[in-house]
Amino acid sequence: MGNAFLQMLWTLVLAVLLSTSSGEDATLLKEERGTMDGSVSQHYANLGAPQVILFCPISGNTSAAQWFLNGKAVPEAARKDGSLILRNVTLAQSGEYSCRDSEAGLPLRRIHLKLGYPPEKPDVRCWSASYPAASCNWALPTETHLPTVFFSTYRHGLEGQEYECILSVAEANFCSIPNIQMFTIDPYVLNVTAANPLGSATRLFPIFLEQILKPDPPEAVTVSPIRGEKKKLLLEWKPPLSWRFPEYFPLKYTIRYWREGSHGRKSIRPTEQTSFVLTGIRSGATYYVQVAAKDFLDNGEYSAWSSPASGTAWSDGS
Numbered sequence: 001m002g003n004a005f006l007q008m009l010w011t012l013v014l015a016v017l018l019s020t021s022s023g024e025d026a027t028l029l030k031e032e033r034g035t036m037d038g039s040v041s042q043h044y045a046n047l048g049a050p051q052v053i054l055f056c057p058i059s060g061n062t063s064a065a066q067w068f069l070n071g072k073a074v075p076e077a078a079r080k081d082g083s084l085i086l087r088n089v090t091l092a093q094s095g096e097y098s099c100r101d102s103e104a105g106l107p108l109r110r111i112h113l114k115l116g117y118p119p120e121k122p123d124v125r126c127w128s129a130s131y132p133a134a135s136c137n138w139a140l141p142t143e144t145h146l147p148t149v150f151f152s153t154y155r156h157g158l159e160g161q162e163y164e165c166i167l168s169v170a171e172a173n174f175c176s177i178p179n180i181q182m183f184t185i186d187p188y189v190l191n192v193t194a195a196n197p198l199g200s201a202t203r204l205f206p207i208f209l210e211q212i213l214k215p216d217p218p219e220a221v222t223v224s225p226i227r228g229e230k231k232k233l234l235l236e237w238k239p240p241l242s243w244r245f246p247e248y249f250p251l252k253y254t255i256r257y258w259r260e261g262s263h264g265r266k267s268i269r270p271t272e273q274t275s276f277v278l279t280g281i282r283s284g285a286t287y288y289v290q291v292a293a294k295d296f297l298d299n300g301e302y303s304a305w306s307s308p309a310s311g312t313a314w315s316d317g318s
């Protein structure tokens, strides 16, 4: 009973002592609380930097400063003023550094050291699956190891008004331009700027719609027998749905086909129609057909091949 009372009394006395401790102790306690409530300062540095200096806010005997990385004592000794120098830093040296006053047994500062590179100019690629829109994506040539954000804008010519190139929500490295004038002398210029805590880099990329045009593959390709025709096949397809104005900007199509089991592929010269009758077909054999599309005026590139469709010519039995 007496012991329990004494214990309670001591707890009270200690609490009063702590709350009225001297100014310096109060600062240290505040620092400690600062480190304990999770406030960690961020420090960014270049990988391979010849030296990175981390300061320790130690007062009094500075040779009592001790440094830890992720809770383990660092091999480097603290300098006279308590700071830590890291040389030729590598990724393994990133992490949470803390400085302690070993005499007072107090944590003084926590620093999250993040190492990486400033971004390089992004590599940009643009394409258009239909007049008059374009899409672009980009990638960084080297990994930065740091969170990097992108800004994408474009303008028509050097003096034109600046517009936002609309980023899709899902990907931070893809944007689209809804409306590009064709056959213009001044190019559209896309500005893709990459930025992270160590720096930023801008790529200016000229866009000529006529050059980057590449339709999506034709759709709904079918291969059908023609009644009474043992050596012919009817091929039909549709322009890609993404090609928005086939009536104003027609497409031309090229076809390739092969007989099942044979390696040779034959192709048909371009046509503007969306159907074609293949002749010289071997009866009973299965034929595979693919179609690709290109702008009728020959701007840009051919689409990728459509997925193959197959069929067999009409026979007496069918």
Ligand SMILES: *[C@@H]1O[C@H](CO)[C@@H](O)[C@H](O)[C@H]1NC(C)=O
Pocket (backbone or CB within 6 Å): 061, 062, 063, 064, 102, 103
């Ligand atoms: C300062 O701290 C170091 C390391 O803890 C100790 O060896 C040294 O005696 C201290 N100096 C004074 C003046 O307290």
Ligand SMILES: *[C@@H]1O[C@H](CO)[C@@H](O)[C@H](O)[C@H]1NC(C)=O
Pocket (backbone or CB within 6 Å): 050, 087, 088
């Ligand atoms: C750091 O790199 C420089 C240049 O490559 C070299 O001369 C130096 O010895 C290196 N220092 C350490 C501590 O590795």
Ligand SMILES: *[C@@H]1O[C@H](CO)[C@@H](O)[C@H](O)[C@H]1NC(C)=O
Pocket (backbone or CB within 6 Å): 151, 153, 191, 192, 193, 202, 204
């Ligand atoms: C490119 O974009 C960045 C970020 O939006 C901007 O700071 C920079 O001035 C632009 N550069 C040009 C040449 O438009």
